[in-house]
Every structure is written in structure tokens, then in C-alpha cells.
Amino acid sequence: MTSTKKDPVLVVLQLAGGNDGLNTVVPYGNPKYFDQRPNVFVPQDQVLPINDEIGFNPNMGPVKRLYDEGHVAVIQGVGYPTGSRSHFRSMDIWHTCEPQKVGDEGWLGRVIRDLDPTQENVLTAVNFGRGLPRALVAPGVPVASVGNLETYGVLTGIDDTDQRLKALDVFSKVYSPMIGQGPVMDYLAHTGLDALKGADILSAAPEMYSSTVEYGGDTVSQYMRNIAQTHLAGFGTRVLYTTAPFNSFDTHAGQMANHTKLWRETSRAIGDFYDDLKEHNAGENVMLLVFTEFGRRVHDNGSGTDHGAGGHCFIIGDQVKGGLYGEYPSLDDNKLDEGDLQFNTDFRSVYSTILEKWMGLDAKPIVNGEFEQLAFV
Amino acid sequence: MPDQDISLIAHLMRRAGFSAPLEELQARAAKGYDATVDELLDPESQPPMERDIMMRYKADWLAQAGLEGQQEEWTFRMINSKRPLQEKIALFWHCVLVTGHAKCEYPKQQSMELDMFRTVGMGSFHELLKGLSKDPAMVFYLDNCMSHAGAINENWGRELLELFSLGVGMDGEFNYSEDDVKAAARAFTGWTVTNSIPRYPYGKYEAKFMYDPRDHDNDDKTFLGETGNFNGEDIVDIIVRQPATARFVARHLYNFFVADEPQVPAWKDSPPIDASAIKELEDEYFRSNYNITAMLRVLFKSDWFKAATFAKIKSPAETVVGTLKLVGDFKFPRPGLDMMTMNIRFMGQDLLNPPTVEGWHTGREWIDSGTLVERINFTADQVGNLNHSGVKNIINRVGSIGPVLTADQLIDACLENLGSYQLHQETRNQLVEMASGEGEIRSDAEGFPLQVATMLQSIVATTEYLFA
Numbered sequence: 132m133t134s135t136k137k138d139p140v141l142v143v144l145q146l147a148g149g150n151d152g153l154n155t156v157v158p159y160g161n162p163k164y165f166d167q168r169p170n171v172f173v174p175q176d177q178v179l180p181i182n183d184e185i186g187f188n189p190n191m192g193p194v195k196r197l198y199d200e201g202h203v204a205v206i207q208g209v210g211y212p213t214g215s216r217s218h219f220r221s222m223d224i225w226h227t228c229e230p231q232k233v234g235d236e237g238w239l240g241r242v243i244r245d246l247d248p249t250q251e252n253v254l255t256a257v258n259f260g261r262g263l264p265r266a267l268v269a270p271g272v273p274v275a276s277v278g279n280l281e282t283y284g285v286l287t288g289i290d291d292t293d294q295r296l297k298a299l300d301v302f303s304k305v306y307s308p309m310i311g312q313g314p315v316m317d318y319l320a321h322t323g324l325d326a327l328k329g330a331d332i333l334s335a336a337p338e339m340y341s342s343t344v345e346y347g348g349d350t351v352s353q354y355m356r357n358i359a360q361t362h363l364a365g366f367g368t369r370v371l372y373t374t375a376p377f378n379s380f381d382t383h384a385g386q387m388a389n390h391t392k393l394w395r396e397t398s399r400a401i402g403d404f405y406d407d408l409k410e411h412n413a414g415e416n417v418m419l420l421v422f423t424e425f426g427r428r429v430h431d432n433g434s435g436t437d438h439g440a441g442g443h444c445f446i447i448g449d450q451v452k453g454g455l456y457g458e459y460p461s462l463d464d465n466k467l468d469e470g471d472l473q474f475n476t477d478f479r480s481v482y483s484t485i486l487e488k489w490m491g492l493d494a495k496p497i498v499n500g501e502f503e504q505l506a507f508v
Numbered sequence: 509m510p511d512q513d514i515s516l517i518a519h520l521m522r523r524a525g526f527s528a529p530l531e532e533l534q535a536r537a538a539k540g541y542d543a544t545v546d547e548l549l550d551p552e553s554q555p556p557m558e559r560d561i562m563m564r565y566k567a568d569w570l571a572q573a574g575l576e577g578q579q580e581e582w583t584f585r586m587i588n589s590k591r592p593l594q595e596k597i598a599l600f601w602h603c604v605l606v607t608g609h610a611k612c613e614y615p616k617q618q619s620m621e622l623d624m625f626r627t628v629g630m631g632s633f634h635e636l637l638k639g640l641s642k643d644p645a646m647v648f649y650l651d652n653c654m655s656h657a658g659a660i661n662e663n664w665g666r667e668l669l670e671l672f673s674l675g676v677g678m679d680g681e682f683n684y685s686e687d688d689v690k691a692a693a694r695a696f697t698g699w700t701v702t703n704s705i706p707r708y709p710y711g712k713y714e715a716k717f718m719y720d721p722r723d724h725d726n727d728d729k730t731f732l733g734e735t736g737n738f739n740g741e742d743i744v745d746i747i748v749r750q751p752a753t754a755r756f757v758a759r760h761l762y763n764f765f766v767a768d769e770p771q772v773p774a775w776k777d778s779p780p781i782d783a784s785a786i787k788e789l790e791d792e793y794f795r796s797n798y799n800i801t802a803m804l805r806v807l808f809k810s811d812w813f814k815a816a817t818f819a820k821i822k823s824p825a826e827t828v829v830g831t832l833k834l835v836g837d838f839k840f841p842r843p844g845l846d847m848m849t850m851n852i853r854f855m856g857q858d859l860l861n862p863p864t865v866e867g868w869h870t871g872r873e874w875i876d877s878g879t880l881v882e883r884i885n886f887t888a889d890q891v892g893n894l895n896h897s898g899v900k901n902i903i904n905r906v907g908s909i910g911p912v913l914t915a916d917q918l919i920d921a922c923l924e925n926l927g928s929y930q931l932h933q934e935t936r937n938q939l940v941e942m943a944s945g946e947g948e949i950r951s952d953a954e955g956f957p958l959q960v961a962t963m964l965q966s967i968v969a970t971t972e973y974l975f976a
Contacts, residue, residue: 147864217670218864223773263876276878278854285881286888286969298888298965301942305935305970312932315768315821315872319880324878378864381611383651383663418660432661434653469686 137416138369139489142358142404144240144351144421145264145374146397148381149218151427152442152472154390155191156459158443160184163462171386171431181205185459190394191404194445201453204403204446204507206481208460212476214440216424218378221424226266227480228431228498238482240269241497242490246369253329256370257361259354267372270314273321275329280357281337284330303327336364344407344427350376352400359407362417369490380423384435401447418448418489418508422478428470441472446483450489452507478501484508513537515928517544521766522927522976524548524808525592529828529898530905545808547619549801551591551630565841568616572616575609576846576938579859582622583849587838594626597800599825600764601625602860603868605640605672607649609861614712616758617645620861633737633757633798634748637673640784641740642717644701650865653700655693657725660884665693667865668743674752676775683752684732691729695738698724748798751790758789765807767819768871785812818930818975821871824855826976827883831968834926836898854882875974886967890962891926894957905959915943922963931972939966 154171154466158164171358178186179195187195190499197203211230214503217220224230226237247255250273267274277283286298295371306323340360346352354373361368375397377446380388401419408414426442441460475496480502488508495501514530521528525548528536536544547553562584563570569581586595602625612618621643628636633673640646647653647664655661666689670676674683698968700723701715729738732746745752759780760888763769766785770778780786788805788810796802807813828851832838837953852859856879862868875883893899906913906921913921919939923929931939943949950956967973 217666217676218866220676220773222810256877263873274877276820276876277884278878283878283881285884286965287885294962297942298962298969301938301966302884302969304938305966307934316971318872319875319974321973322875322877322880326881329877330881376863378608383661384654432651432659433656434654435661437662 138367139491140362140368140417140490141239141242141370141490142362142417142419143266143370143372143483144355144397144401144419145222145266145372146421146423147218147222147374147376148378148423149221149425149427149438150363150380150442151382151386151390151436152423153429153436154386154397155188155394156181156185156207157188158185158459158462161462162245167429167462168431170433171436173356181455188390188394190391191398193398193405194447197402197405197447198453200449202447202449203453204451204505205455206444206446206476206505206507207443207455207457208472208475209422209444209457209478209481210425210441211477211479214471216425216440216501218381218424218438218439223265225424225478226264228310228482236270237264237268238497239266239268239372240274241450242273242481242492243267243272243274243370244269244362245497246490252367253325254263254332254361254366254368256372257329257333257358257368258369259357259373260376264372264374267370270318273325273329274323275333277357280333280360283333285327291357299327317392326418329477332366333361336360336366339364342407342410344410346403346407347396347399349400354401355400355404356407359404362408363411363413382427382435383432383437386431386435398428405447418451418485420481421445421447422481429467430470430487439471440468441474444478446481446485446507450508454507456505458508476505480505510535511924511928513541514924515817516541516814518928519814520544520548520808521592522822522826522830523596523813523820524804525596526586526826527833527927527976529834529836529901531901533927542809543934545805548593548808549630549692549805551594554590554769555589557585557589561963562841569841571917572619574615575861576849578609578619579852580614580846580849581619582827582859583829583832583852584838584841584845586825586932587832593804594630595952597624597629598625599823599845600637600760601629603764603862603870604760605636605646605768606865606867607643607645607860608864608865611649612645613648614715615860616712616714617648620714621645630801630804631799633753633793633800634744636800637668637744637748638741640672641668641696641699641744644715644717647699647701647717648715650684652696655697655699657694657697657723660694660697660725662689665689665691665694669747669865671866672773673756673777674748674750676773678752679779680777682776683750683878685827688731691731691738692743694725694727694729695731695743696740699740705969738916754790754793757787758786761789761807762786762869763802765804766813767816768821771871771873772866782812785810794859794924799877820976821874821974822976823874824852824857824879824883825859827855830851830927830976831887834868834898835890835893835896836901837866837890837896849880851886855879856882857888862969880974883974887968887973888965892961894961900957902964903957906960907953907956913949913951915940915949916961918963919951919967920961922967926964926967929967929972931967931970935970935972939963942966 177189180186243256256274308320346356358371422444427436428439457476479498482504483502486492486494650664652664698720902925
């Protein structure tokens with residue numbers, strides 16, 4: 132485990148929809164890339180080179196800057212055996228670490244349980260966005276889920292303070308867990324109490340925050356800003372999570388325009404987030420994981436790319452040993468798996484490394500098995 | 509004791525519609541349960557929406573050019589339609605046969621899709637799948653217009669099987685293979701849409717479905733064990749005959765109208781919670797030639813439906829629309845409905861723009877500490893607003909019990925007015941304590957309306973009220 136004075140914090144940014152790995156970390160030195168991508172390709176002269184073979188998408192300037200500073204680990208060719216090309220199934224697998232059966236417990240849910248087994252802090256984990264990703268779900272594990280940090284609170288519409296306190300008192304009593312009501316009622320009762328407690332604490336975060344960093348206006352930027360605000364408020368939050376909205380990375384068609392916009396916004400959000408923490412001298416105990424459920428088909432379909440396999444993920448932070456990990460998947464025809472890149476690094480290796488070397492947890496029961504430790508921490 | 513007829517009708521209207529205030533429930537109960545079911549299943553017997561009123565006050569609804577306007581119009585329909593099941597079935601199919609605004613070239617296309625759900629959606633599933641395959645919103649959403657002979661785009665072929673008809677699997681077995689996905693995609697090559705141009709000077713036109721025989725793959729395909737030079741219709745014909753499709757439709761109807769099932773991705777390995785109910789629906793699917801209204805008649809008249817009170821967590825749309833119907837607001841398209849409609853989004857259901865092609869996860873997944881706060885705050889604000897006609901009606905009815913009410917009478921009357929809700933004993937004890945703490949409850953007292961409103965607010969904040 133890396134020794135830091137403060138408890139290690141994990142931030143997760145999920146790129147929902149299946150980010151096209153080939154046009155993110157571009158194999159611009161490989162002619163096969165241009166053969167396979169007659170329509171949906173990044174021109175060689177626009178790539179931000181990492182080396183003679185590969186480079187970042189031209190819209191990823193801020194990520195490239197952090198890479199050059201040694202803060203970005205690029206894990207190439209991440210996946211899992213017999214990859215599913217269904218968004219939901221593949222995302223479920225990334226969330227639950229259960230490629231064989233349908234899992235209902237998220238890996239981060241288990242992490243939160245390990246970090247805070249007696250549920251002392253309802254803000255051990257905070258999700259930004261509406262609806263909790265399965266990664267954060269585990270029985271009895273509270274996670275605050277915040278749509279808008281600025282207006283978060285329970286029964287806020289009751290203006291009269293006495294009346295509101297009375298109503299909140301009844302609320303807290305009727306949401307007290309009742310014995311023998313079954314898992315759904317238990318879940319609802321816990322959720323109600325957690326909401327009440329978490330709202331009181333979280334409502335202080337925006338007031339405590341000031342920064343010279345100006346984030347973009349897109350959803351990912353706003354949520355990355357909320358994550359920074361929550362981290363800087365010092366509530367003891369260890370896991371912070373957000374998702375790019377509406378499967379936006381699902382670029383079956385019109386990819387060149389869409390993917391450009393997506394990475395311009397996402398890359399800026401990542402850079403702003405890093406700078407914001409830096410400005411507050413609060414980044415050294417934060418690690419950011421950026422992942423997607425799968426890469427996309429090697430050969431383009433004319434204007435976009437279909438569901439594939441073998442994408443990349445990024446780990447970003449002051450304590451990250453930047454560089455390239457894993458191997459860039461081969462584009463040779465005989466190395467493709469039904470037209471898809473072959474993965475070479477199991478995503479559970481990435482998780483295991485973060486868990487063991489960063490969070491200081493026993494990874495095996497969280498990721499359901501033993502996987503190779505990588506060197507990015 | 510709660511009136512059994514009223515509580516059964518309240519249950520029916522929560523499921524087959526969007527709830528109803530007590531006076532409507534009483535009127536329907538007087539006609540009888542079976543007659544109410546038959547009326548709901550025959551929407552044409554009731555007047556349509558008064559479009560001229562809607563368009564006169566909300567001219568922008570005619571254009572259907574943006575997500576918020578579309579959501580607002582649909583919410584108005586859900587509140588005011590005299591054909592509540594028609595709007596409910598549109599919501600049902602929208603949750604299953606998903607397209608999303610985030611990937612829609614021309615928003616009006618989704619409104620046209622909803623119109624198809626309102627009409628064809630209560631008829632034959634066979635016709636509905638054929639309509640869906642040619643629906644320009646769907647053809648574009650799942651990229652079938654980008655799928656060509658010799659260069660298929662699998663998106664539509666895959667989701668048609670996985671999410672719109674067969675499902676991944678049932679009884680532990682897979683329902684189709686990757687080869688079936690490819691075969692379906694090949695059969696649908698050439699199914700495309702016309703350009704929705706010229707954009708100027710008249711704005712966009714609707715896209716129309718177009719079959720381009722030159723771009724159709726005419727080679728033999730093997731699909732679910734049958735081989736031939738299949739076109740898209742043949743694929744749909746084969747699909748609707750499958751037992752897996754009967755299971756899939758039955759389970760979706762059950763999950764939406766009867767009781768919360770496990771989430772769809774678990775259906776391959778998780779058996780239905782009521783296997784014999786599903787069997788009845790499957791049998792009716794084949795007996796009626798895939799007729800949805802026939803399946804719903806079996807469903808609503810069954811004992812297992814009548815027994816399944818409060819077995820579902822309300823969706824955000826049901827929560828917002830049901831609450832607005834209860835308090836009697838927005839019977840007319842007055843300003844402010846747009847902001848009210850946003851609450852459905854804040855509770856986690858951005859209508860016409862689901863998070864993925866899988867639609868929304870339902871049941872307890874509607875509730876997390878964020879959406880719960882949105883839901884409780886919204887509902888409590890509405891039932892606590894003494895200016896609402898529906899709230900005034902409730903207060904008058906509760907007050908008509910007599911000059912002095914016991915705490916139990918107050919609670920029971922509020923529960924009945926909210927739709928014959930029932931509370932667990934512990935919850936009830938808390939509310940009795942709260943109501944008793946105020947001294948004698950007199951219906952002629954100045955503070956009585958506020959006292960009733962506070963009780964309504966406390967009830968809608970309970971876990972029990974999260975259910976339908």
C-alpha cells in the first residue's frame with residue numbers, strides 16, 4: 132500500500148456506451164489501422180504522439196499534458212474472456228466482476244463495506260448522477276446519490292422550520308428499519324435514513340468551496356466539479372463515482388463529430404479536476420479510474436463503429452506511475468477475435484492493483500479471484 | 509374498515525391508469541370492477557384528448573420539436589386522458605421498445621412512435637413488431653439505416669432479439685446465438701428511412717420508412733433453425749411464434765402491471781415469481797394470436813392481479829402524474845407544467861430519453877437516496893398545498909366525518925383519499941402519536957386544513973406510499 136498521510140480516495144468516471152479505444156489511443160504508426168478504418172479514423176498528423184506507434188486523440192490535450200507529467204497510466208487492451216457485446220451485460224460484468232453469472236453485488240459496494248463495515252459514515256461513497264450504478268450496490272451498504280449538490284435536502288419545501296423539524300422527526304421514525312419486512316422494505320428504510328443524514332452533511336460542501344478553476348458546462352464537468360467539492364469538504368468520502376450520460380460513447384453512427392466532442396469535454400473535465408485538487412493541495416490521496424464497458428469493432432461501418440472488445444482504461448493521479456501498461460492489441464487479421472481486438476489485460480487485474488496497492492484492501496473477495504498485480508501504483 | 513370495492517378500483521386505476529381522486533374511484537366502483545376493466549380496454553369508447561384546447565394554449569406542442577415540450581405534452585395527456593390505459597400502454601411500450609432523444613434526428617419522430625404505441629400497442633404484438641421495424645425513430649436509433657448488404661450493422665438485429673422480443677434466455681437456456689443476431693441483421697438490410705430534408709425553409713420533414721431492394725442481402729440465412737432467403741417480415745414472423753417471445757411479453761406485462769420482477773438481464777436464470785400467472789398470459793398470447801388487449805383482460809380480471817396490491821414500487825411518471833391528478837392541478841394546459849414535468853426526470857425517469865436501449869431498471873432500483881429525496885419532496889409539496897382544489901376536496905371530505913375526529917379517523921380518511929393506502933402498524937403508531945399530540949382534532953378549528961395537510965404530507969413520505 133502506498134503510504135499517504137490521508138486515507139486513499141478512489142474516483143471513478145464511467146464512459147457509458149463503449150468508448151472506441153482505437154480512436155482514443157490511436158495506433159497511428161500501424162498501416163492496418165488505416166486499412167481497417169477507411170472512414171472513421173484520426174489522421175496521422177493530428178495525433179498527439181505517445182511514441183512512434185501510438186498517440187492520443189487530438190481532443191485529449193489535457194490528458195496528454197498529465198501523461199507527459201507522468202500522472203497517467205494507460206492500460207491497453209483491457210477486457211475479460213469471451214467478452215459480451217451487450218452494453219448492459221458487459222457493464223454489469225465490469226460492475227460485478229461476475230462474467231459467468233448475473234451478479235447483483237457491485238465491486239465498489241464490497242469496497243465500501245470493507246472500508247466502513249459498521250456504516251459509521253453515510254458518505255463513505257457518493258454517486259453523482261441519477262440512479263445508482265450497479266458497481267456501488269451491495270446489501271446494507273449506504274451510498275449517497277446526488278443529482279444536484281446545490282439543492283440536496285429532505286422535505287426542503289416545508290418553509291416553516293418547526294413544521295419541517297416535526298415532519299423530519301416522523302420521517303426518521305417511520306424509516307427506522309422494521310424487523311421481518313423483507314429485503315425491499317429494509318432497503319427502503321435504510322435509504323431513507325441515509326438520505327436524511329447524508330443530505331444534512333453534503334449541503335455544506337458547495338458553501339465551503341472556492342476555486343479559480345472554471346469547469347465546462349457539460350454534465351461530466353459539472354459532476355467532476357461536485358466530486359472535487361465533496362472531496363475538498365473533508366467528509367471522509369473514499370469512493371466517488373460518476374457516469375457520462377445516456378450511453379453517449381455508443382458511437383454507431385456519426386462517430387467523427389460525436390467522439391470529438393465527447394473527448395474534448397471529458398478530457399477538459401479530467402484536466403480541470405486534476406488542477407482543482409492541485410490548487411487545494413488535495414490531490415495526492417486521489418486516484419481517478421476512467422473506464423468503459425468495451426472497445427469497438429476494429430473495422431468501421433461507414434460512419435461509426437459497432438460493439439467490440441479490448442478497450443483501454445486510464446488511471447490518473449499524483450501517486451500513479453504513469454506510462455503504458457499491457458500491450459496494444461494486434462490489428463493483424465489472424466489476431467482478431469470475430470473482428471474485435473483481443474484483450475490482454477483482465478480488468479480485474481486493474482481493480483486488484485487499485486485495491487491492494489492503493490486502497491490497502493484484500494482484492495480477492497472483491498473481484499472474485501486472484502489476478503496479476505500491475506505496476507502502475 | 510376500508511371499502512373493499514373502492515380499494516380494489518383504486519388498485520386497478522393505479523395500474524391500468526395513473527391513479528384517480530376518490531370521487532372518480534367512487535363513480536367507477538358504482539359501475540363495477542369488470543365493467544371498468546372492459547371500459548379501460550376499449551379506449552375508443554371514451555372521448556380523445558381535446559387537441560384544439562391543447563394547441564390553442566400550447567402552440568409549441570404542435571411542433572413537437574424538443575424533448576421538454578414533448579415530455580410536457582405527454583404528461584398533460586397522462587393527467588387528463590379519458591383513456592388512461594391508452595397512455596399507460598404507451599408508457600409500457602416506451603419502457604420496453606426503447607428509443608431515446610439523445611439519438612433522434614427529429615424529435616417529432618418519437619411522438620409519432622408514441623401514437624403507434626397508443627393504438628397498435630393494444631392490438632397484435634405481431635403488428636407492433638412489424639410497425640416497430642419500420643418506425644423511423646427506431647430505424648435511426650438502432651442504426652438499421654446504416655446496415656447494408658455485405659456490411660451489416662448489428663445494432664437493430666441484436667436488440668430486436670435481446671430486448672424487444674425473445675430476451676437473452678429463459679429457464680437457464682439461451683434463446684438465440686450470435687449467428688442468429690447476424691442473420692436477423694442481414695434480413696433487415698435495405699430497411700432504411702428517407703432523408704428528413706429539406707430542412708429549410710420549411711423546417712424538417714418527418715422521415716419515412718423506405719425499403720431499398722438494391723441494398724438487401726438476398727442470400728439464404730439461417731435464423732432460429734429455419735433457413736431461407738428471409739426478409740425482415742420473415743424474421744418477425746418467426747420471432748412471434750417462439751415460446752420465448754410469449755414468455756418475454758408475459759413477463760414484461762406482469763412486471764409493469766402486476767408486481768416487481770427481477771430486472772430483465774436476470775430473466776434467463778431467474779424464474780418468474782408467479783409461474784402459473786405467466787403461464788396463463790403465455791397461453792392467452794398464443795390463443796389470441798398475440799393480442800395484447802386479450803392478455804390484459806386475463807391479467808386485470810385474474811385473482812393474482814387483484815391480490816397484488818402494493819406489490820410494485822411506483823415509477824417516477826406514475827408518482828408525478830398520480831400526484832397531480834390527486835391534487836387536481838393541470839386539468840388545463842396552464843403555464844408551469846414544463847417545470848412540473850421536470851420532476852419526473854429528477855426522480856430518475858427522463859421520459860423519451862432513457863439511459864440506455866435497455867430502458868429503465870424498475871422496482872427498488874427507482875429508489876436511491878438521491879431519487880428518494882426528489883420523490884418525497886415533490887409529493888409532500890403538492891399534497892401540502894392548500895390552494896389545490898384536490899387538497900381542498902380531501903380536507904372537506906375528511907372534515908365531513910364529524911365535528912370531532914379521533915387520530916385513527918383522521919389517518920384512515922387521509923389514507924382512503926390517497927387511494928386506500930395501508931400502513932404497517934409501526935408507521936401507523938408514529939402518525940397516531942403525531943396526530944394525538946395536537947390535542948382534540950376539531951374539523952371546525954382554524955388549523956384543521958393544515959392539520960390534514962400535514963397528515964397527508966407525512967403519509968406520502970412513508971415507505972408504504974412508495975408502492976402502487
